[in-house]
Amino acid sequence: GIQVEQSPPDLILQEGANSTLRCNFSDSVNNLQWFHQNPWGQLINLFYIPSGTKQNGRLSATTVATERYSLLYISSSQTTDSGVYFCAVGNDMRFGAGTRLTVKP
Amino acid sequence: GAGVSQSPRYKVAKRGQDVALRCDPISGHVSLFWYQQALGQGPEFLTYFQNEAQLDKSGLPSDRFFAERPEGSVSTLKIQRTQQEDSAVYLCASSLIGTVDGYTFGSGTRLTVV
Numbered sequence: 001g002i003q004v005e006q007s008p009p010d011l012i013l014q015e016g017a018n019s020t021l022r023c024n025f026s027d028s029v030n031n032l033q034w035f036h037q038n039p040w041g042q043l044i045n046l047f048y049i050p051s052g053t054k055q056n057g058r059l060s061a062t063t064v065a066t067e068r069y070s071l072l073y074i075s076s077s078q079t080t081d082s083g084v085y086f087c088a089v090g091n092d093m094r095f096g097a098g099t100r101l102t103v104k105p
Numbered sequence: 106g107a108g109v110s111q112s113p114r115y116k117v118a119k120r121g122q123d124v125a126l127r128c129d130p131i132s133g134h135v136s137l138f139w140y141q142q143a144l145g146q147g148p149e150f151l152t153y154f155q156n157e158a159q160l161d162k163s164g165l166p167s168d169r170f171f172a173e174r175p176e177g178s179v180s181t182l183k184i185q186r187t188q189q190e191d192s193a194v195y196l197c198a199s200s201l202i203g204t205v206d207g208y209t210f211g212s213g214t215r216l217t218v219v
Contacts, residue, residue, distance in 0.1 A: 041194060095147040
């Protein structure tokens with residue numbers, strides 16, 4: 001099956017800093033999604049982005065399908081951005097292990 | 106409904122007991138997924154339905170796990186003879202086919218086997 005690798009596994013930021021999270025995948029896919037899992041465990045859909053670039057406020061994402069990676073950018077981070085960020089790929093949505101983000105005030 | 110609804114929110118089962126977990130997808134959503142998330146881990150794929158058809162059950166960890174979606178809407182994940190390693194959060198997600206909006210997750214059922 002498709003292998004999904006996310007990096008870094010852990011990230012600690014000071015409030016206001018920018019960050020880039022990466023998702024590599026082992027095979028071509030026509031589905032890719034980024035999620036944020038908040039401290040209460042709810043998975044929130046951030047972007048459905050099998051290719052191209054999307055932006056939503058302080059968050060943006062880019063997927064380069066031909067090179068099998070996607071990037072999630074968080075600008076001007078806030079404490080509420082803390083949690084785990086997952087990418088999921090493929091029609092059956094296989095998840096990576098996630099990046100745990102902690103934003104300190 | 107407005108979102109994906111899962112029940113119960115919490116379930117404590119004695120080892121050996123059977124449990125049934127329910128997922129109510131968003132109305133009209135064709136695709137439905139079940140995941141198992143152990144503490145500190147990412148969600149692990151269990152099974153996938155398109156309408157009432159179970160198209161992929163490769164992630165079910167043993168024959169004690171069974172999922173159904175008989176009318177193509179509500180789905181039930183059943184675990185027979187629960188064991189301690191079954192303790193996890195069970196997540197359900199749904200989507201339209203070919204959606205550009207992605208998949209929506211429920212809040213999950215936290216199963217604890219004692």
